Amino acid sequence: MLPLHANAATKLEDLFQHIDAHQDDFVQSLKDWVAVPSDSSDPRFREQLIRMVQMTAERIRTLGATVQLVDMGLETLHGGQTIQFPPAILAQLGNSTDKATVCFYGHVDVQPAKKEDGWKTDPYTITEINGNLYGRGATDNKGPVLAWIHAIDTYIALQKTIPVNLKFIIEGVEETGSPGLEELLKGHEEFFSDVDYIVISDNVWLSRKPALTYGTRGNAYFFVEVESGKKDLHSGTFGGIIHESMRDLVYLLASLADTAGHILIPGIYDDVAPLTEEESKLYESIDFDMEEHKNNTEVNTFLYNTKEEILQHMWRYPSLSIHGIEGAFAGVGTKTVIPSKVIGKFSIRQVPNMKIPVVEKLVKKHLEDVFAKLNSPNKLKVSLEIGAMPWVANVDDPQYEAARTAIRKVFGVTPDMIRDGSTIPLARTFQDLTKKKVIMIPIGGADDGEHSQNEKISRSNYIQGTKLFASFFLELAKLHEDLQKKSNSNQVKISQRIRSQT
Numbered sequence: 001m002l003p004l005h006a007n008a009a010t011k012l013e014d015l016f017q018h019i020d021a022h023q024d025d026f027v028q029s030l031k032d033w034v035a036v037p038s039d040s041s042d043p044r045f046r047e048q049l050i051r052m053v054q055m056t057a058e059r060i061r062t063l064g065a066t067v068q069l070v071d072m073g074l075e076t077l078h079g080g081q082t083i084q085f086p087p088a089i090l091a092q093l094g095n096s097t098d099k100a101t102v103c104f105y106g107h108v109d110v111q112p113a114k115k116e117d118g119w120k121t122d123p124y125t126i127t128e129i130n131g132n133l134y135g136r137g138a139t140d141n142k143g144p145v146l147a148w149i150h151a152i153d154t155y156i157a158l159q160k161t162i163p164v165n166l167k168f169i170i171e172g173v174e175e176t177g178s179p180g181l182e183e184l185l186k187g188h189e190e191f192f193s194d195v196d197y198i199v200i201s202d203n204v205w206l207s208r209k210p211a212l213t214y215g216t217r218g219n220a221y222f223f224v225e226v227e228s229g230k231k232d233l234h235s236g237t238f239g240g241i242i243h244e245s246m247r248d249l250v251y252l253l254a255s256l257a258d259t260a261g262h263i264l265i266p267g268i269y270d271d272v273a274p275l276t277e278e279e280s281k282l283y284e285s286i287d288f289d290m291e292e293h294k295n296n297t298e299v300n301t302f303l304y305n306t307k308e309e310i311l312q313h314m315w316r317y318p319s320l321s322i323h324g325i326e327g328a329f330a331g332v333g334t335k336t337v338i339p340s341k342v343i344g345k346f347s348i349r350q351v352p353n354m355k356i357p358v359v360e361k362l363v364k365k366h367l368e369d370v371f372a373k374l375n376s377p378n379k380l381k382v383s384l385e386i387g388a389m390p391w392v393a394n395v396d397d398p399q400y401e402a403a404r405t406a407i408r409k410v411f412g413v414t415p416d417m418i419r420d421g422s423t424i425p426l427a428r429t430f431q432d433l434t435k436k437k438v439i440m441i442p443i444g445g446a447d448d449g450e451h452s453q454n455e456k457i458s459r460s461n462y463i464q465g466t467k468l469f470a471s472f473f474l475e476l477a478k479l480h481e482d483l484q485k486k487s488n489s490n491q492v493k494i495s496q497r498i499r500s501q502t
């Protein structure tokens with residue numbers, strides 16, 4: 001039998017040709033998937049969301065995989081009623097002991113989208129304009145999930161051996177914070193026991209250049225509540241004689257960070273990993289156009305003037321954002337209310353080597369200290385609502401080497417090694433819980449507009465992304481084979497040594 005690499009070159013060409021020839025079918029599949037409004041945040045779409053997960057399960061079944069739909073129980077809504085969570089998909093295709101096992105994690109739920117929000121086309125109808133496929137979920141995350149499936153399909157259609165064993169974990173509540181996913185991982189240890197690598201494709205490139213992601217920031221999300229009493233009051237009648245909760249809260253929120261973005265919580269930067277000279281050099285070579293990024297963002301100026309500082313502050317320094325105030329008057333018009341209870345919402349993006357319990361303690365101490373100086377009789381409550389840790393991978397691991405080679409073969413360039421400032425909590429959870437090697441392989445473009453109006457993926461990224469996954473399987477199999485040979489010969493050496501010793 002020929003070793004895998006001997007026929008890899010010709011095989012790759014066949015795969016690419018098939019993918020190019022079937023690109024309209026692949027676009028049609030994306031149309032069918034985007035047509036299902038699988039918005040996980042709005043209970044009115046729950047039936048559609050469940051249907052979307054079932055469609056995905058069916059699609060994975062047609063690959064010949066064993067598919068399990070795991071019941072995720074009930075979701076309790078704000079009003080106290082309960083509705084069914086969509087099930088999660090665990091699937092498996094192939095279990096040869098001599099092959100690497102790769103598990104793909106993705107989601108088929110989407111962010112909300114309404115035409116009135118400013119969409120130029122109907123969000124649930126894939127519309128192709130100038131080579132871009134517009135639609136909610138096109139890039140986040142239906143396009144990448146389908147690209148992965150089509151990559152597998154291609155091997156099957158050409159009657160080629162799939163070079164790796166495949167597993168899937170696909171969920172339907174990623175956009176609402178993946179409730180229950182950690183329990184699912186803990187409850188299915190045996191499913192992950194033979195997994196070697198976990199692949200996530202749920203972010204985008206940084207520029208026009210292909211990229212691999214080796215880190216994400218975590219997030220510590222806080223509520224700070226100030227309560228003056230049980231009911232709202234008229235500011236004409238009571239203004240001037242009471243301690244207003246909103247005044248306290250605004251003061252507290254203002255104490256968190258200065259206008260230059262520097263966090264003012266004492267001790268918060270103490271654990272942040274120092275920037276080494278070696279790391280510092282990494283940022284110089286990355287393809288990143290500040291002006292273009294500014295245009296995409298539609299702001300006038302950034303807090304920093306150099307590419308290096310901008311990248312570092314997106315990826316490797318913490319940042320504090322104030323998101324909103326629950327209970328505050330936020331409508332149009334001129335309501336003259338004094339709100340009684342207001343809840344400020346802010347979060348601090350986490351970077352190596354920050355520790356969530358330490359951050360929680362520092363934030364609470366700071367807010368209590370500031371509040372004490374206000375001499376306010378109001379009630380203060382601070383709570384940590386989300387504590388997601390940052391994730392950083394080793395870029396020398398085999399899955400990165402394989403992906404780099406695969407990118408060179410599909411795009412003819414060496415990818416930028418990038419991080420992502422936003423958080424995929426599951427990345428770190430996977431790494432900690434399963435001890436498996438995680439990689440993020442984005443296929444979407446920098447301007448895809450995840451979560452935004454007019455989300456899209458370009459036809460080219462979608463199709464080249466399919467090729468990338470197909471080629472990744474081959475490269476990973478080669479490396480895995482080499483690694484196994486090495487570890488086998490090591491084992492022979494060790495047993496020889498043991499024999500010679502006895």
Ligand SMILES: Cn1cncc1C[C@H](NC(=O)CCN)C(=O)O
Pocket residue numbers: 175176177202203219221386388421422423424425
């Ligand atoms: C809900 N949430 C609260 N804290 C963190 C999150 C996750 C959210 N994740 C994404 O957007 C995925 C990006 N590809 C984020 O980073 O804000």
Ligand SMILES: [Zn+2]
Pocket residue numbers: 107140141174202
């Ligand atoms: Zn996503």
Ligand SMILES: [Zn+2]
Pocket residue numbers: 111140175450451
């Ligand atoms: Zn998303």
